[in-house]
Amino acid sequence: MNLPLPGTLVDSDWLHTHLGHPALIVLDASVDLPSPGFDGDYRVASGHDGWLRAHIPGSRHADLLTALADTRASFSFALPAPAVLIQALADLGVGLGRSVVIYDRSDGFWAARLWWMLRGLGIDAAVLDGGFNAWRQAGLPQHAGPGAMVGAAVPWPLAPRPGLWIDRAGVEAIVAGQAPGLLVCALGAALFEGSATTRYARRGHIPGSHNLPARGLFDAQGRYLSKDALALAIGPTLLHGDVPLILYCGGGICAAANALALTLLGRQNIAIYDGSLQEWAADPRLPMTTGAAPA
Numbered sequence: 001m002n003l004p005l006p007g008t009l010v011d012s013d014w015l016h017t018h019l020g021h022p023a024l025i026v027l028d029a030s031v032d033l034p035s036p037g038f039d040g041d042y043r044v045a046s047g048h049d050g051w052l053r054a055h056i057p058g059s060r061h062a063d064l065l066t067a068l069a070d071t072r073a074s075f076s077f078a079l080p081a082p083a084v085l086i087q088a089l090a091d092l093g094v095g096l097g098r099s100v101v102i103y104d105r106s107d108g109f110w111a112a113r114l115w116w117m118l119r120g121l122g123i124d125a126a127v128l129d130g131g132f133n134a135w136r137q138a139g140l141p142q143h144a145g146p147g148a149m150v151g152a153a154v155p156w157p158l159a160p161r162p163g164l165w166i167d168r169a170g171v172e173a174i175v176a177g178q179a180p181g182l183l184v185c186a187l188g189a190a191l192f193e194g195s196a197t198t199r200y201a202r203r204g205h206i207p208g209s210h211n212l213p214a215r216g217l218f219d220a221q222g223r224y225l226s227k228d229a230l231a232l233a234i235g236p237t238l239l240h241g242d243v244p245l246i247l248y249c250g251g252g253i254c255a256a257a258n259a260l261a262l263t264l265l266g267r268q269n270i271a272i273y274d275g276s277l278q279e280w281a282a283d284p285r286l287p288m289t290t291g292a293a294p295a
Contacts, residue, residue, distance in 0.1 A: 095153030103128035194290030
């Protein structure tokens with residue numbers, strides 16, 4: 001029995017009402033990535049232990065660090081090949097005939113990342129607006145400890161959407177003026193300008209980038225702003241036109257929240273630079289700059 005999703009975002013009431021539906025799969029995409037204590041202080045760990053401590057009943061932990069990543073890449077969270085990702089999801093019990101709702105236990109960025117990964121496969125999932133924080137604030141039930149054993153699902157058919165990802169060579173071509181595109185950094189202003197401690201190899205941003213901090217797209221409760229408020233926060237330069245928007249951040253995570261917000265507003269022609277600054281800043285041959293965004 002199918003379960004149609006009401007849209008890209010669902011609220012806690014909708015999820016609670018449909019929890020336990022045989023076609024619904026709820027995924028916790030959380031990863032632990034502490035703030036850096038000094039430049040280059042990159043520490044990352046699976047969010048599985050946090051899921052064990054508390055999660056939405058019946059949810060499964062989707063490990064973006066290992067099981068759903070290409071661990072051979074030079075940067076964390078690297079996107080696997082579509083066939084590999086579809087099979088990894090099927091091994092998690094996520095596949096044909098299932099509707100997927102994703103959440104995380106922090107800022108919503110991890111949920112947006114997995115949502116974009118599924119979107120790239122041609123699969124329209126939904127994100128729990130406000131994440132686990134909204135679920136807890138609503139006083140809804142929580143579970144601790146391991147969940148029930150999960151059987152493998154039938155994999156989704158391979159039908160990836162083109163153009164949702166871009167690699168380093170593609171970004172280099174844009175920086176060199178050899179390809180069209182507006183670079184948009186989703187990091188906060190201090191990280192973008194290079195005035196704050198960074199976990200990456202160098203401070204600053206890719207030259208020519210605009211700055212659209214992902215945290216500015218959420219309200220005080222961690223939910224996405226209304227569409228009118230999102231449009232105001234994003235601005236006409238990025239929202240309108242058909243020039244490709246190339247979104248990046250530190251590791252292609254908070255950039256996914258920007259991608260989700262832009263998609264809510266109907267913006268097309270969006271790609272995420274998967275390696276982002278974890279890859280770019282590690283190569284001293286590639287240009288970086290500091291200071292405010294261009295006016």
